[in-house]
Amino acid sequence: MTEGKVVGVNGNMVTVEVEGDVSMNEVAYVASGGKKLKAEVIRIRGRRAEMQVFEMSRGIGIGDKVEFTANLLSVRLGPGLLAQIYDGLQNPLPELAARCGFFLERGIYLSPLDEEKEWPFTPVAKAGDALMAADTLGTVPEGIFSHRIMVPFYMKGSLKVVKIAPAGAYRISDTIAELEDENSKRFPVTMCFSWPVKRPITCYSERLRPGEPMVTKIRIIDTFIPIARGGTYCIPGPFGAGKTVLQQVTSRNAEIDIVIIAACGERAGEVVETLKEFPKLIDPRTGRTLMERTIIICNTSSMPVAAREASVYTAVTLAEYYRQMGLHVLLLADSTSRWAQALREMSGRLEEIPGEEAFPAYLESVIASFYERAGLVRLRDNSSGSVTIGGTVSPAGGNFDEPVTKSTLKVVGAFHGLSRERSDARKYPAIHPLESWSKYPGLIDESGTEYARDILFRGNEVNQMMKVVGEEGTSLEDYELFLKGDFIDSVYLQQDSYDPVDASVSTERQRHVFRLLFSVLVARFDFGSKESARGFFNQLRQKFIDYNGSAWQSAEFNDLESGIKAFLATQQVGVEAGGNKIREALESGK
Amino acid sequence: MKKVYSRIEAIAGNVITVSAGDVQYGELATVSSAHGSSLAEVIRLYENKVSLQVFAGSRGISTGDKVRFLGHPMQVSFSDDLLGRIFDGGGKPRDKGPELGENMIEIGGPAVNPAMRIIPRNMIRTGIPMIDLFNSLVESQKLPIFSVSGEPYNQLLARIAMQAEVDLIILGGMGLKYDDYLFFKETLEQGGALSRAVFFVHTASDPIVECLLVPDISLAVAEGFALKGKKVLVLLTDMTNFADALKEIAITMEQVPSNRGYPGDLYSQLAARYEKAVDFSGAGSITILGVTTMPGDDVTHPVPDNTGYITEGQYYLKNGRIEPFGSLSRLKQLVNKDTRPDHRALMDSMITLYAAYKESLEKKSMGFKMTDWDQKLLKYGVIFEQRMMDLSVNIPLESALDNGWQILASCFSPEETRLRSELIKKFWPSPGGGAD
């Protein structure tokens, strides 16, 4: 085992004089004050290695001993990951609390998985089968999922099953199979193994282009700026614009198998709401609690900075692991800027040549390769699995023209930009409808959404013009366009995340409500004056907001819908050109 | 016994360097010179070179001064004897009381395990409608007042402190003007609250390094009391001075600045302090009310900007009023659901209308014809500012809500408010009834 001695300490960076070989990103432990503090090699120069310590570095002194492990920073993969709450290094926080109380104690690393729990194992492979890495040896039930016990991903070439355990109860470290490689070397295999977090898992047949929508049940997203399973998206926005709330509602309502929440360098309090509520909230799709489909990686702002950087990799590695079981996983990272800042802090200590705003020059490639770990894949057994990644970005001063936002926008498939103006006016979710974009297909026929978007766009133009020429200088026709744009905004784009009904709108309901909205958008009116036009839309809006708050297809819902239609009929004199054709597409299409 | 070193090799800014062995990162030392002695903290180790940041500053320090390492990091005495006492940033008495040396505890301790946190649940009532109704303050919240310099932020801070129902008040003053220090002292004295307060005050004329210690020392003491079951309110004013002190040290240490001279870890440094706000399940709590003055009224300046990303909202003080835009309590929804059923909806509706009023006002200033709707908004805006925003208004939340409905009814028809019909049925003042 390689050893070394501390020769320098600067913040959370220690410089170590090494005896023997070390590798980049190798894990080592610094022995200080009776504790062993975990650290990772981030630069090697001659016999000196610079390491980032994943703990407070107070108390480390010159000459302290360092033990290298020969392992890269890794996570343990196996049954029992779901419903866990880990820190950035996969240390289970509730167990840590049970041991240490209120505060995070340094140098205590607990097993991330329950070693004693027995899992009912059902073999799938048979003795004599020839398998490859990530092929299924058997399964254990984990909550609502069938958790595949797979050939460890690091194994190479064709592997013959020599022995496989019969059905029965096993602990994660019990040997359940013996495999033989092409050189006739035999390996015992257990139900768990380690994988280095910074190396993507690539045990699949092919990567596919994301196409299926990842339904969030948020109207503005699913209808106008959709996310795809296996796709990527980002949510930049100034503080207080609603990034975290948006991710929280998504983590609850998204139609996806598994959600991994990476609370990366932001408020601890925000995670607590999830921690405390998910075990009580029932997922309507499965009838089980939301916690059973969730993993929380929690490395909040006052926790060690180096572990913050690791936390997003820990999260994405767990996501890839479940993807290998043919599941669809959503990874939500809040906030990727904090992780970028952790890189910046370290880069500064390493005295690297700084790039824009002192971020390191490699920031862009680091961000790109992180988002590259999302994807829809076809596995060797022809099932498909996906990792979808959504990251928030917290740009300095709320200005999107900064390195992290710019680098992220280059690589993601959808951009949900939050606007201060909209959040100030309490227009939630404060996603800017005109500036945001998505490259993925949505729930609703594009001819319809394009029509609505056009009205939003032109309505906004009229609104801008009105600021210059005033209402009196605006034609009634233009004014109507403005009212229609405002109508889309108030009754469709805005959505009350705290209302039990409005908070999540199913695909079916979105399609239904969009058709009703559309019938308003294509209606021709003959208002005598702007006042009467405004009065009409005020009342219509009121009815629509009540409608949005009524339970899907309840009597109230049907009544309110009839009311809206009848009220519309009182003023409608016709249909805009081309409207009927789009309506047919909306009716027939999806 | 630790060795004494009597050869200081370099002095730059407030940082000195000595050659020494067996020293630990973060360890404390005393530096004794002809002008007295000061504490210093180890901030970098490289081979046998030890860099220390001198609390009293390096002015007058000579290369021949003695440095003695103490073998422990910065500590503060913690006991009930602290109550009613006033200290400087380094923990030395500023009043005439004795120096305290018992039960020393480390400052800047580890973070609370997120799994041990609980969801905040108690509203702190202040009698200020812009807070209680629109941005409720919650026990264990961390929330700064964003202010242009010259605004009465310390007055607001003191008023909330006096009105809040807490067991203990800890004032952490950074770069505090002497007059402001006296103001706090007098206000608490008059309110009979001094005996349940502890002051750690760094004034504008004290050494800059001591300014850096104020949040940690205040919060360590707060944590001690909170663990003993006390509801503690910590006032930190002004955190911009703290950030500027960080900047000064960073520049001395030749760190690459990230944004307008501030170090790249400004966010983490601020977060380490603000995240001390907590509600300990089964014990007490720490609520942090800070002040962040915004240089040039610029909320995108690195200090307010980073702060906003850390704290659970902010009160934006401008022209002597708490502005509805820019102000935010991120925890409000945890408590405003249990106050009155109309609380949330009324809050949203009134703000949306106030935003519309601002637009009309802009149109008016550009000389456009005002429509009926504009006229209604203009009327509304003025009443809103008088009866809700004016800081002299001091009423319970329930009266503020009632006032809200009256204001709406006196300006609008129900459907213009965008409120749901059921609420309107229940709360809309009957014609000729409550509306004035």
Ligand SMILES: Nc1ncnc2c1ncn2[C@@H]1O[C@H](COP(=O)(O)OP(=O)(O)O)[C@@H](O)[C@H]1O
């Ligand atoms: N969809 C929403 N509906 C209602 N209020 C919201 C919504 N999104 C955000 N808010 C309000 O804004 C505050 C800040 O939102 P948050 O998501 O924490 O912002 P960010 O993460 O961008 O800093 C919340 O505490 C809440 O009061």
Ligand SMILES: [Mg+2]
């Ligand atoms: Mg957030």
